[in-house]
Amino acid sequence: MLAATPTTAEAVSAASPLPPEAALTEIAKIASGDLAAWARPIDEGTYPTALLHRLADAGAFRLHLNAGNTLGDAIEGMSLVSEQCVSTGFMAWCQNTLVWYLINSENTAARDTYLAAAAEGRILGGxxxxxxxxxxxxxxxxxxxxxxxxxxxxxxxxxxxxxxxxxxxxxxxxxxxxxxxxxxxxxxxxxxxxxxxxxxxxxxxxxxxxxxxxxxxxxxxxxxxxxxxxxMSFVKKMRGGFIMLQAGMAVGLIRDCIALMREVEGPLGHVNRFLEVQPDQMAQTLAAIEQEVAALAATPFDTSDAYWRRVVSARLLAGEVSVQAAHNAMLHCGARGYVAAHRCQRRLREAYFVAIVTPATKQLRLMLDQMPA
Missing domain, CATH: 2.40.110.10 (Butyryl-CoA Dehydrogenase, subunit A, domain 2)
Incomplete structure (x- = not known):
């Protein structure tokens, strides 16, 4: 049973006790600590209920409950999680998207009953x-x-x-x-x-x-x-946020793939320098993606055709670069990244998920094809 339901304004206030900087610091601490240790069991089938509640307590699912419902902080929170584990980053996206639905709903009964509960992680879902x-x-x-x-x-x-x-x-x-x-x-x-x-x-x-x-x-x-x-009209209102929130998975994954490439520069740099893609190049590509994502995340309620095209294009690029980054991380790591215990092979498998989760690469291309020139 849920507690007595507050008004929507009270629900938003109650669900936002931490400033974004403090929340992101705590999320990063959880991600680099317990989540990093549990990434392999999660990948193999363990649903991390306790970790999701810890992330909720840190504020991970209420960073888009701000004055303009901008999404930059929420995306960064998911990026920090996805640097360690895209499975958990995906669950964070599911939870954040559930909150996003409630933020955008015009049904006050639904908002008042479920918004704070979802944002605080008292109810989990997707x-x-x-x-x-x-x-x-x-x-x-x-x-x-x-x-x-x-x-x-x-x-x-x-x-x-x-x-x-x-x-x-x-x-x-x-x-x-x-x-x-x-x-x-x-x-x-x-x-x-x-x-x-x-x-x-x-x-x-x-x-x-x-x-x-x-x-x-x-x-x-x-x-x-x-x-x-x-x-239909509801989806048009919230679709930009729905898709842009997914960028957190890609950004976090690409960051760690760059880190993997850099980790082997000492022992393997003398031969890895002959590979076509180097970590500095990938870092430049990531910086451009993050810049575009940040700009789009600032205006999630823009319903213009031009904005929608940018959102779809950015999401397409994020998925494609995720696969490229994981592929090149594997080439840089070589045999040591190919063993089951190494996170490099997990990153490669996770990257394909980023590219095929709805809207998948092929659907994004279809969507762009159907848009006005």
Whole structure:
């Protein structure tokens, strides 16, 4: 049970006790300490509940609860986490995105009940927008279907992959509504008897991210849990933030790949100098990405075509450079990076995730192709 619900203003205030500098310092301390030690078990399938709560206590999931809901600090927090473990960086993105949904919702009942709880990590959860984001570009059809009933909706369907979930977690999802042209977006409570979480097959990486197949069988979703009656306009409002927050995974990963390249300069620099990509070049590329991400993160509610093109282009570049950085880190490390105990091979596997998580490289290119010149 949640505590008595404050007003939205009170919820934001209560969820933001630390200044960003202090929060980022504490996040960095957790990341370089306990998270670094747990990165391999997480990669192999351990869901880090305690670490997520520690990050929440440090303020990791409320850095975008500021006067303009700018995203720079939230992205930096995820970058610090992803420097050590992209699986945990991805879970931080899931949690931050759940908060982002609530920040943007015009349903005061949903905001007042869940915003502070999600921002403070009292409830954990994720985002089930992989299928809807693909459906908006005719890659898939919506897998959740609903119909209007008194006081809310009944919803059914199956989602193959939703992350950062557990028996007491929440997620945001979109469902088509019988007799309506526009879908609805709402919160879903995994504790509901009508929701079943099914374990997924083993992945190449990211097995500790609480990723499940979700079966929804005639779930009643009350109006109080509706985030947007018109999911299409809602997504247009918050899509820039949804995608830009993912940059934290890429930035953190690329930083560590550069560090890996530098770590072997002493023993292997005499031969690594013949490789085409050097750490200084990669650092320059990263600096340009971070500069563009910072500029875009400052105005997440810009709905102009020009801004949207920049967001999609920046996200595409971040994914492509993640793979390039991890590939070159492996070449620089050589055989020592190819052993199972070395983080270099984990970075290579994680980089492919950054490139294929929705919106994946191919979808981002499709999106750019469909935009006005």
């Amino acid at each position: 985002t089930a927008l992989s299928n809807p984001m693909k459906s908006f570009y005719d890659i898939e059809t919506l897998k959740l279907k609903g119909k209007r009933v008194e006081g809310g909706y009944t919803v059914k369907g199956i989602l193959p992959w939703v992350s950062n979930l557990g028996a007491d977690h929440f997620f945001g999802g979109i469902f088509a509504v019988e007799g309506r042209d526009t879908p609805v977006m709402a919160l879903f409570d995994c504790a509901a008897p009508a929701i079943t979480l099914k374990p997924c097959e083993r992945f190449l990486s990211m097995d500790g991210t609480g990723t499940y197949g979700v079966q929804v069988r005639d779930l009643f979703v009350p109006d109080e849990m509706v985030l947007a009656d018109n999911a």
